Amino acid sequence: xxxxxxxxxxxxxxxxxxxxxxxxxxxxxxxxxxxxxxxxxxxxxxxxxxxxxxxxxxxxxxxxxxxxxxxxxxxxxxxxxxxxxxxxxxxxxxxxxxxxxxxxxxxxxxxxxxxxxxxxxxxxxxxxxxxxxxxxxxxxxxxxxxxxxxxxxxxxxxxxxxxxxxxxxxxxxxxxxxxxxxxxxxxxxxxxxxxxxxxxxxxxxxxxxxxxxxxxxxxxxxxxxxxxxxxxxxxxxxxxxxxxxxxxxxxxxxxxxxxxxxxxxxxxxxxxxxxxxxxxxxxxxxxxxxxxxxxxxxxxxxxxxxxxxxxxxxxxxxxxxxxxxxxxxxxxxxxxxxxxxxxxxxxxxxxxxxxxxxxxxxxxxxxxxxxxxxxxxxxxxxxxxxxxxxxxx
Amino acid sequence: xxxxxxxxxxxxxxxxxxxxxxxxxxxxxxxxxxxxxxxxxxxxxxxxxxxxxxxxxxxxxxxxxxxxxxxxxxxxxxxxxxxxxxxxxxxxxxxxxxxxxxxxxxxxxxxxxxxxxxxxxxxxxxxxxxxxxxxxxxxxxxxxxxxxxxxxxxxxxxxxxxxxxxxxxxxxxxxxxxxxxxxxxxxxxxxxxxxxxxxxxxxxxxxxxxxxxxxxxxxxxxxxxxxxxxxxxxxxxxxxxxxxxxxxxxxxxxxxxxxxxxxxxxxxxxxxxxxxxxxxxxxxxxxxxxxxxxxxxxxxxxxxxxxxxxxxxxxxxxxxxxxxxxxxxxxxxxxxxxxx
Numbered sequence: 001x002x003x004x005x006x007x008x009x010x011x012x013x014x015x016x017x018x019x020x021x022x023x024x025x026x027x028x029x030x031x032x033x034x035x036x037x038x039x040x041x042x043x044x045x046x047x048x049x050x051x052x053x054x055x056x057x058x059x060x061x062x063x064x065x066x067x068x069x070x071x072x073x074x075x076x077x078x079x080x081x082x083x084x085x086x087x088x089x090x091x092x093x094x095x096x097x098x099x100x101x102x103x104x105x106x107x108x109x110x111x112x113x114x115x116x117x118x119x120x121x122x123x124x125x126x127x128x129x130x131x132x133x134x135x136x137x138x139x140x141x142x143x144x145x146x147x148x149x150x151x152x153x154x155x156x157x158x159x160x161x162x163x164x165x166x167x168x169x170x171x172x173x174x175x176x177x178x179x180x181x182x183x184x185x186x187x188x189x190x191x192x193x194x195x196x197x198x199x200x201x202x203x204x205x206x207x208x209x210x211x212x213x214x215x216x217x218x219x220x221x222x223x224x225x226x227x228x229x230x231x232x233x234x235x236x237x238x239x240x241x242x243x244x245x246x247x248x249x250x251x252x253x254x255x256x257x258x259x260x261x262x263x264x265x266x267x268x269x270x271x272x273x274x275x276x277x278x279x280x281x282x283x284x285x286x287x288x289x290x291x292x293x294x295x296x297x298x299x300x301x302x303x304x305x306x307x308x309x310x311x312x313x314x315x316x317x318x319x320x321x322x323x324x325x326x327x328x329x330x331x332x333x334x335x336x337x338x339x340x341x342x343x344x345x346x347x348x349x350x351x352x353x354x355x356x357x358x359x360x361x362x363x364x365x366x367x368x369x370x371x372x373x374x375x376x377x378x379x380x381x382x383x384x385x386x387x388x389x390x391x392x393x
Numbered sequence: 394x395x396x397x398x399x400x401x402x403x404x405x406x407x408x409x410x411x412x413x414x415x416x417x418x419x420x421x422x423x424x425x426x427x428x429x430x431x432x433x434x435x436x437x438x439x440x441x442x443x444x445x446x447x448x449x450x451x452x453x454x455x456x457x458x459x460x461x462x463x464x465x466x467x468x469x470x471x472x473x474x475x476x477x478x479x480x481x482x483x484x485x486x487x488x489x490x491x492x493x494x495x496x497x498x499x500x501x502x503x504x505x506x507x508x509x510x511x512x513x514x515x516x517x518x519x520x521x522x523x524x525x526x527x528x529x530x531x532x533x534x535x536x537x538x539x540x541x542x543x544x545x546x547x548x549x550x551x552x553x554x555x556x557x558x559x560x561x562x563x564x565x566x567x568x569x570x571x572x573x574x575x576x577x578x579x580x581x582x583x584x585x586x587x588x589x590x591x592x593x594x595x596x597x598x599x600x601x602x603x604x605x606x607x608x609x610x611x612x613x614x615x616x617x618x619x620x621x622x623x624x625x626x627x628x629x630x631x632x633x634x635x636x637x638x639x640x641x642x643x644x645x646x647x648x649x650x651x652x653x654x655x656x657x658x659x660x661x662x663x664x665x666x667x668x669x670x671x672x673x674x675x676x677x678x679x680x681x682x683x684x685x686x687x688x689x690x691x692x693x694x695x696x697x698x699x700x701x702x703x704x705x706x707x708x709x710x711x712x713x714x715x716x717x718x719x720x721x722x723x724x725x726x727x728x729x730x731x732x733x
Contacts, residue, residue, distance in 0.1 A: 087633060087660045101568075166585045168578070178663035216703070231574035242582055279581045281574075288661050288702065309581040311573055314564055314593060317705035321516035321562030324706070328595030334580045337593040338573045340564045342705065373566065384573025389592060391567050392560040393553060 002157025003202035004064040006150035010071050010109050013044070014144050019133065023114040025354060027095055029107050034350035035093040036357075036365045038377050039075045039127075040211050041105050041222035042134055044068040046142035053142070054135045054207040056187030061202030064153075066145040072108045072224060073141065075134040076355030077115040079123050079180075086180050090360045090375045091217035097348030099371065102218075102379040104386065112354045113137060124179055131212050135223075156202045161240035168238075169246040169277035170231055171196075171268055171301075172204065172383065173294060174221075175213045175285040177254040182212045183221070183285065185250065196251040196268040198275065201232045204248060215286040218341045218379035219313050225378060230385045231281065231311075247275040251297060253290030261289075261296055269300035279307045284382035287315060287341075291326040302331040313380035314340040314390050324390075338381065339388035341374035395438035395545035398469050399428045400462070400476040400492055402485040406445035416447035417454075418461040427530060431475065434538035438545060442469045444492075448484040451491075458488075459495050471498060473545035476518075478503035478533045479510060481525035486510030493518030499544035503537050506559055516561040519544065564593075598710075608690075612726040615693035617716060619701030620667065620674040620733045621659030622650070631700060633660030639699035639712045641719075644692070649678030661702035662733050675731060693725050701732065 016024045027033050045053040046066050052058065053065065079088055093105045100106035115130045174183040176191030185193040186208055199208070209226040232248065239245040251268040255261040272280045280301050284294045291312065298308045310332050316324025324340060347369025359365050373379050380388060403413040405426040424432045424440040432440045444465050451458045466474060474496045476489035486502070490510035493500035494517040503521040504510050511520050521540055523533040536557045543550060553560045569576060580590055606612050623631050629640050644650075650671035657664040657674055672678040675696055683689045697716050701709065720728060 086663055089634075166582065168581060229574075230572045231577070234572075234574045234578055238578060243578070279585050281577045281581055307581065307584050309577045309584065311577050312593075315703070315705070316564040317707045318563065320705065320707035322706035322710070323594075323596060324564055325593065325595055328597065330595070332595055333589050333591055334584045335591045335593050335595065336573050336577045336580060337564075339566045343564075343566050382573075384575070384577050387568045387570070387572050388566055389569045389573070389576070390564040391552075391592075393563045393565045 001062070002155045003061045003206060004153050004155050006064055006066045006153045007069050008066055008145040008148055008150055010069055012144040012148055013068060013071050013109060013141060016111055017137065017140060021116045021118060022133070023116065025112050027110050027112060027354070029095060031095045032351040033095040034353050034365055035074055035076060035095070035110070035112055036090070036353060036355040036359060037076045037078045038091040038093050038355060039077055039130065039214060040134060041224040041377060042073045042138040043224045043227045044071050044073065044138045044142035045207060045227065046139050046145060048146055053139045054210055059203065060206035060208040061200045065206055066142055066150070068142050068145065069151070070108050071111065071141065072105050073111045073113065073134055073138045074105065075113045075115065075130050077127070077130050078117065078356045080117050080119060080126065082123060084123050084179065086178050088180055088214035089216050091214070091377045092371065092375050093377050094348065094350065097350070099345050099348060099376055102345065102373060102376040102388070105377065111137070111141060114355050127180065127212065135210065156236055158239055158245055161244055165240070165242065165244045167246040167276050167278045168235065168243045169249060169272045169275045169280045170201070170235060171249045171251055171272060171280050171282045171297060173251050173253040173283055173285050173290060174209065175215070175253045175290060180214050181286070184210045184212060190250070190252050196249050196264060196271055198247055198249055198271055201236065201245065201248040204232055205229050213286060216341060216374045217377045218374040219285070219287045219382060220378060221285050221381050221383055222378055225381055225383055225385045229383060231283065231383050246277040249275070253285050253293050255293055261293055264293065265296035265300040268297045269304045269306060272301055272306045273304050277306050281309050281311065283311045283384065287313070287326060295327045295329045295332055299329045299331045308332070309334045309336060311336045311338060311382050311384045313338050313382050315342050316340050318343050336384060337390045338384065338386065339373065339379065340390040341372065341380045343373045344370040345373060345376070346370050395473060395542055396469070396471040397435060397438050397440045397541055397545065398466055398471040398474050399424060399431060399440050399443045400474065400489060401426055401428065401443060401445050402488065403445060403447040406443060408445060414447040414449035416445070417450050418444065418446045418458055418465060420444055420465045427478070427534065430530065430534045431538055434535045435542065438542050441471055446488060448488065451488040452484055455491065459491060462492055463495060466496060473541050474498055474500040475537055475541045476500065476502040478523045478530065478537065479508060480523055480527055480529060481505045481508055483509050487513050490514045490518065501537065501540050501544060501558065503533055511559060514561070516563060519558040519561065521557060522559050606727045609727065610687055611690040613691050613693055613724055614680065614689050614727045614729060615720050615725040616675050616677060616680065616696040617728050618675050618696070618698050618731040620731055621657045621700035622655055622671055622674040622698050623658055625654055625656050627658050631658055631698070633658050633700060634703045636700045636704055637708070639697055639716060641695045641697050643694060644677060644696050645694040647677060648681050650675055659700045659702055659733060676729070680729065693723065
């Protein structure tokens, strides 16, 4: 059967609903606008059968889902100045200027939702409300597609193919470091979602994975990058041509002890073996010790006889020749670099700022710059969504 | 007119062979030896002076040699320094690399790509690749001249392949013709077919460990952490991420790190448990007990701290060197380094 994804034109985007506590605006590519404190990016989706587009109970990746092409919902929120164990990092989308090259959202019609502070409710509840509202709005915005004809429909199914082709699995890392650094599987922080585990590849693209992870913006995988996963789409496309798509394993980033890291790495490798994979592509989320999880998993896979490619971002001082990988194992000998997050982007003056006028470091958003790549949402995301890479000069 | 200063060893400068390898730095007017061929290739540039130094002298008195050569270089007021070509010669290549790296003006050194001098530039100078021996002179000089003119005129340089220099080790972002996911599939299929390629090489500095502490019961032990442990209120404003330096705080006479007096400002992990008991960051309570039992000689009166979170390797390396120097000067023989 497989899963059907029906594409509808952006022109169907209706009015943005009035929401209490939210300033909303619609902005378009090329407008001289900087959007700050961006939490996530979500593609408007709805299911004609009435089941939720971002399910918490039902299984995703079956039946049909409608999508609005070239539209993105960008929630913005400036967390309140109160005690919290982990701190969000600045996250920008520039709709024009040099920063616009770095994020695909600058080439989409963006529905910007700026959540106004709600003193007293606490950052945890504030974030949860913003996240749920964003997903609800993304679903509402796709509602006009229910009465329209799709431009085209893609079917995602893995039929049986030549057994002689190499079997390739995707091992996709999702973060769970603590409050404000969570990604969710069916609405549950991934640390509580029984990872590592095998899911249908189509599930990943059908709203089962959502993001609430506010670490370095460039190293994030916003929800849209799962909905539109370049990796899963490419593996479907190559299935039966150059490879057999063996399946998808979700694994956790930020296991909290050395023993747990090793255990989780071995468990993920075991699932790759269970899928019959001869090779695996390992992706990462965020930075720091989540890279250790990826590297240990790389080693465990290689030791289990599954050859690996690792997709990772560099954080290399632009003025030094030191290595830019946070962690590395000798088994990681085929790495895709999705770019150096520490490179600087030349200053650019927007005419308007949405989301908040002052960056988290205190500089006025309109006058900031040069700004490091790491502050641009998804710019060096580590699922291989984009074209950016780094080369040696 | 781009003003060029040329650096050669005793042999190429015509001062003599091995017997002249001990010659200290000297300056010759205009061009010398291969400099004549270089001058001919420098359209729009001229060699104003030639600096020379014996290979042995440079190797044995690097600091003096460099400082004298830099003085001579400064006196010429040149736009660009050209060193070599050194081809496969290790000593000459090293001298070219160190001088080019130390020069306050744009500089290039020419040598074979496997010459150990290439690494000695530490990315601070451009290296023009040459053949392994002097037979490559005719080929090298025009390429050196072209890059020298580009550097001397202040033009912004293109990528290494286009401009004819070896990659220096800096990582620059570029847009590939495929997305990362497609490149990952290509790399994986190639690896499965027996051809392993990578877009970035891993690898770290290997630091040789010092000899073991022979008797810990007599040793001075220091506590160092990157856990962002600071006195309550963070009086010196240690950043939660991307620290620019490190701090030290006195702990003489303290039995442990009391919760009321210390906290972690590290922005890279959930500090809730750490802040319940700061000894979990810097285990002063336990090492004091070991000191009382006589199992550790003495605890150093100061602990060192920074936040190791998002810090570039170059900065971390500097912090480590600075802290290690202070510890060594204080006679510290052992360090308990708590990481997070």
